[in-house]
Each structure stands twice: as C-alpha cells, then as structure tokens.
Amino acid sequence: MGMWAWLWRLLKRPDDQRVMGYDVRRDENGKLMWLDTESNWRDFTDRTDREVAREVDYRGPNLLPFNRPSGMAADQADWNLWWLDTFERHRRYQDNPERYIAYSVRARREAGLPELIRPEERPS
Numbered sequence: 001m002g003m004w005a006w007l008w009r010l011l012k013r014p015d016d017q018r019v020m021g022y023d024v025r026r027d028e029n030g031k032l033m034w035l036d037t038e039s040n041w042r043d044f045t046d047r048t049d050r051e052v053a054r055e056v057d058y059r060g061p062n063l064l065p066f067n068r069p070s071g072m073a074a075d076q077a078d079w080n081l082w083w084l085d086t087f088e089r090h091r092r093y094q095d096n097p098e099r100y101i102a103y104s105v106r107a108r109r110e111a112g113l114p115e116l117i118r119p120e121e122r123p124s
C-alpha cells in the first residue's frame with residue numbers, strides 16, 4: 001500500500017466524515033464539500049479573524065509586506081481580489097456559503113476595511 005493510500009481511501013468514502021480535522025461530505029457529483037458544522041465554523045471564524053487582522057496590518061501605516069494575502073506574490077498582493085476569490089470558493093465548496101461570506105464581510109467592516117469591489121465595477 002502506498003504512502004497516501006489511506007488518505008485516498010478515506011476521501012473516496014461517500015458518507016459524511018472528518019478529514020484532516022474538517023467535517024466534509026461528497027456532493028452528488030463526487031466533489032468534496034465542507035459541512036456547515038460547529039467545528040468547521042469555529043475554525044473558519046478563527047482563520048477569518050486572523051486574515052482580517054493581517055489585512056488591517058497590511059493596509060496600516062507600516063504597510064507590512066509579509067501580511068499580504070495568502071498565496072499571492074508581493075507584487076500581486078490584492079486583498080480585494082483575494083476575498084472575492086475566497087467567496088467564490090465558499091460558493092463552490094461550502095455548505096451554507098452565504099453564512100460564511102456574511103461573516104467575512106461583517107468582520108472586515110467592523111475592522112474599518114474598505115468595501116470589496118468586483119474588478120468590473122472598479123472605476124477606470
């Protein structure tokens with residue numbers, strides 16, 4: 001049995017399960033979906049609060065470059081696009097995605113961050 005065979009077998013199970021600390025299920029097409037459970041919600045809110053704090057620091061008077069969005073190069077750092085992409089991933093892979101998106105928007109507003117703007121809505 002290969003090194004990752006146990007993980008592959010686990011992910012191929014059709015029922016709800018806990019994988020790497022997260023509650024997940026397979027949808028009707030076999031796509032892995034994050035369940036809307038208390039454990040996942042707690043992990044999500046902790047992670048979102050950290051990301052909002054990083055964005056506040058990034059936009060702050062010191063413009064700390066290491067607080068750029070996860071997975072973005074320094075010269076391409078754009079928190080606006082990062083959040084919009086995150087929301088799209090919620091819509092594709094998360095049960096009850098609007099709950100998660102609403103929390104993120106509310107957390108950003110409470111931190112005094114600017115409203116998100118879709119690229120096609122940005123002024124020229």
